[in-house]
Amino acid sequence: xxxxxxxxxxDFAPRELVRGAVEAADEYGVGITLIGKKAxxxxxxxxxxxxxxxxxVEANQGIECSESPVQAVxxxxxxxxxIGTKLVKDGKADAFVSAxxxxxxxxxxxxxxxxxxxxxxxxxxxxxxxNPQSPVLLIDVGANVDCRPNQLVQFGxxxxxxxxxxxxxxxxxxxxLNNGAxxxxxxxxxxxxxxxxxxxxxxxxGNVEGQDILQNKADVIVTDGFTxxxxxxxxxxxxxxxxxxxxxxxxxxxxQQLQGTALVHYVELASMVKRTDYKxxxxxxxxxxxxxxxxxxxxxxxxxxxxxxxxxxxASETNVVDAIKNSSYLTK
Amino acid sequence: xxxxxxxxxxDFAPRELVRGAVEAADEYGVGITLIGKKAxxxxxxxxxxxxxxxxxVEANQGIECSESPVQAVxxxxxxxxxIGTKLVKDGKADAFVSAxxxxxxxxxxxxxxxxxxxxxxxxxxxxxxxNPQSPVLLIDVGANVDCRPNQLVQFGxxxxxxxxxxxxxxxxxxxxLNNGAxxxxxxxxxxxxxxxxxxxxxxxxGNVEGQDILQNKADVIVTDGFTxxxxxxxxxxxxxxxxxxxxxxxxxxxxQQLQGTALVHYVELASMVKRTDYKxxxxxxxxxxxxxxxxxxxxxxxxxxxxxxxxxxxASETNVVDAIKNSSYLTK
Numbered sequence: 297x298x299x300x301x302x303x304x305x306x307d308f309a310p311r312e313l314v315r316g317a318v319e320a321a322d323e324y325g326v327g328i329t330l331i332g333k334k335a336x337x338x339x340x341x342x343x344x345x346x347x348x349x350x351x352x353v354e355a356n357q358g359i360e361c362s363e364s365p366v367q368a369v370x371x372x373x374x375x376x377x378x379i380g381t382k383l384v385k386d387g388k389a390d391a392f393v394s395a396x397x398x399x400x401x402x403x404x405x406x407x408x409x410x411x412x413x414x415x416x417x418x419x420x421x422x423x424x425x426x427n428p429q430s431p432v433l434l435i436d437v438g439a440n441v442d443c444r445p446n447q448l449v450q451f452g453x454x455x456x457x458x459x460x461x462x463x464x465x466x467x468x469x470x471x472x473l474n475n476g477a478x479x480x481x482x483x484x485x486x487x488x489x490x491x492x493x494x495x496x497x498x499x500x501x502g503n504v505e506g507q508d509i510l511q512n513k514a515d516v517i518v519t520d521g522f523t524x525x526x527x528x529x530x531x532x533x534x535x536x537x538x539x540x541x542x543x544x545x546x547x548x549x550x551x552q553q554l555q556g557t558a559l560v561h562y563v564e565l566a567s568m569v570k571r572t573d574y575k576x577x578x579x580x581x582x583x584x585x586x587x588x589x590x591x592x593x594x595x596x597x598x599x600x601x602x603x604x605x606x607x608x609x610x611a612s613e614t615n616v617v618d619a620i621k622n623s624s625y626l627t628k
Numbered sequence: 629x630x631x632x633x634x635x636x637x638x639d640f641a642p643r644e645l646v647r648g649a650v651e652a653a654d655e656y657g658v659g660i661t662l663i664g665k666k667a668x669x670x671x672x673x674x675x676x677x678x679x680x681x682x683x684x685v686e687a688n689q690g691i692e693c694s695e696s697p698v699q700a701v702x703x704x705x706x707x708x709x710x711i712g713t714k715l716v717k718d719g720k721a722d723a724f725v726s727a728x729x730x731x732x733x734x735x736x737x738x739x740x741x742x743x744x745x746x747x748x749x750x751x752x753x754x755x756x757x758x759n760p761q762s763p764v765l766l767i768d769v770g771a772n773v774d775c776r777p778n779q780l781v782q783f784g785x786x787x788x789x790x791x792x793x794x795x796x797x798x799x800x801x802x803x804x805l806n807n808g809a810x811x812x813x814x815x816x817x818x819x820x821x822x823x824x825x826x827x828x829x830x831x832x833x834g835n836v837e838g839q840d841i842l843q844n845k846a847d848v849i850v851t852d853g854f855t856x857x858x859x860x861x862x863x864x865x866x867x868x869x870x871x872x873x874x875x876x877x878x879x880x881x882x883x884q885q886l887q888g889t890a891l892v893h894y895v896e897l898a899s900m901v902k903r904t905d906y907k908x909x910x911x912x913x914x915x916x917x918x919x920x921x922x923x924x925x926x927x928x929x930x931x932x933x934x935x936x937x938x939x940x941x942x943a944s945e946t947n948v949v950d951a952i953k954n955s956s957y958l959t960k
Contacts, residue, residue: 361808361810362810362812426869427869438807441807441814441815441818442815442816473858474858475770475773475853475854475857475858475861476693476857478693478694480694482773482854483773483774483852483854484774486773486854505858505861505865506857506858506859506860506861506862506863506864506865507861507862507864507865507868508865509862509865510865510866510868510869511865511869520815521807522807522814522815522818522855523854523855523858525807525808525838526805526806526807526837526838526855526859527838527858527859527862528838529807529837529838529839530838530839530841530859530862530863531838531862531866532838532839533837533838533839533840533841533842533843534842534863534866536839536842537758537759537842537843
């Protein structure tokens with residue numbers, strides 16, 4: 297298995313991208329194709345102990361977050377985002393991970409991989425693993441900021457397929473993110489989507505409020521990409537605040553002073569806070585295109601990249617793309 | 629000062645409402661008017677040690693969350709929500725606190741207190757106090773689920789006035805909740821609102837992403853009531869998850885086993901988690917009507933009610949309503 301990695305994208309590129317890729321290559325035994333400026337990647341690769349399962353592909357054009365995504369992708373064939381997406385299209389990579397411009401990654405995926413037949417709008421599926429026994433999928437987390445009700449139903453269908461295939465959940469419970477529990481609650485989009493979801497082929501369990509997200513009420517929580525993006529980042533920011541205030545992650549030396557129950561509690565709390573961190577799940581899966589695309593955070597450092605590669609690896613291994621192609625949820 | 633309290637609204641009415649009111653009356657020396665079924669309130673009042681600064685007003689009709697708010701308010705003049713709102717209108721109470729149907733509380737406020745001149749849409753202002761040195765206002769958190777860009781500007785103006793008057797912030801920084809930092813980011817509403825906010829009389833600092841909410845980037849974060857409600861509840865749910873897992877709040881007996889730095893860290897972390905809890909700030913302030921209305925959580929227990937009364941007290945004391953009437957931010 298080969299995972300292509302955009303070594304040119306994100307706030308900490310290329311250094312942290314290379315470091316995360318080397319760690320992932322070692323830990324998961326997966327082949328990595330690093331895409332970026334060859335000389336720099338060679339140098340960094342040597343520093344981090346790159347082995348034979350990592351190859352480097354040259355890319356010399358950069359795409360900025362402020363650029364128009366479609367225009368950038370069309371005019372920059374020698375960018376890591378375009379090259380990585382094409383590696384997936386040509387079967388030379390099983391998945392592509394990028395922490396670069398989300399808009400450009402989506403544009404490249406739509407342009408080169410194309411949508412799976414029957415999928416109107418591919419969506420980004422985020423994974424919230426604060427409780428490791430009951431991960432929650434949030435979809436969409438940023439691909440579609442303005443949505444129609446039937447699109448939210450399809451996000452539910454994509455999410456349900458992903459939950460079955462990737463998380464091995466038999467009949468995933470689908471909830472609608474809303475500002476109240478009752479059927480009459482919501483903005484225009486949510487109210488109408490509720491009715492569509494009721495009539496759909498999904499195991500729809502009704503509205504899910506903000507405080508229910510982590511309460512294991514639904515396996516898949518459906519929302520528009522604007523709300524989903526803000527909620528996901530708010531949860532992450534929350535974790536950051538705790539970690540920064542207490543230095544969790546940097547070191548756990550405080551533990552050495554703890555004994556007995558207190559130690560157990562402290563470690564439990566610290567590890568819970570850590571799981572809120574985006575670095576722990578690495579990225580979101582783009583569902584609905586003909587290939588595995590993982591969008592990692594712009595501010596990803598090595599651990600986030602390593603985990604995004606792990607996500608890409610598991611998505612390829614469980615064959616998410618074929619599952620969506622053959623999904624009984626998606627009406628063809 | 630008299631605070632009217634709906635003893636009939638919320639999941640834990642009337643018991644926890646009475647308990648919270650008695651605690652608030654003792655702690656803040658404020659006069660309380662409890663509204664609900666007199667016999668029950670008398671009995672509970674005796675149990676919790678009610679003193680002379682608490683009076684009881686009879687209300688015999690109940691309003692359910694599933695009822696149409698406007699219809700319920702019009703047809704139930706003998707409900708606690710209607711009576712409490714009218715006490716404020718008639719100057720017999722300085723503020724009204726309810727954990728009952730938010731829709732009905734808003735409907736009663738619009739109907740009986742009316743909007744302040746120049747205010748298009750009153751909005752609910754939530755207070756996030758995870759970092760006590762830099763509380764953040766989130767507006768709207770649920771009064772207006774479908775909004776237009778000029779309404780978001782007015783939420784900013786209401787929030788800025790509240791921040792000055794209630795939190796003593798001189799030139800409050802106003803941010804727009806969005807799914808990206810760049811000006812081009814957002815759904816249709818956010819993109820257009822950004823341009824309106826740029827041209828407004830506010831100290832607009834640009835977009836605020838989910839992870840920035842707790843980072844002290846803005847004093848007032850503007851958003852539609854759908855997104856605001858979900859984000860606020862998601863942050864609260866996050867706190868709940870931590871507290872439930874670790875038993876914080878129930879008891880802090882684990883602390884007794886800690887020493888030195890570990891103790892400091894644990895207490896700091898625990899108190900941080902506690903501050904995410906809605907019980908700590910009690911409720912949201914309805915801004916833009918001629919009276920102080922505090923909407924408390926439906927699941928409020930005594931501590932949340934006590935804190936909502938404290939919020940009502942401080943809003944009356946700082947004369948938020950007059951400040952909005954005379955606000956230089958609001959174009960008349």
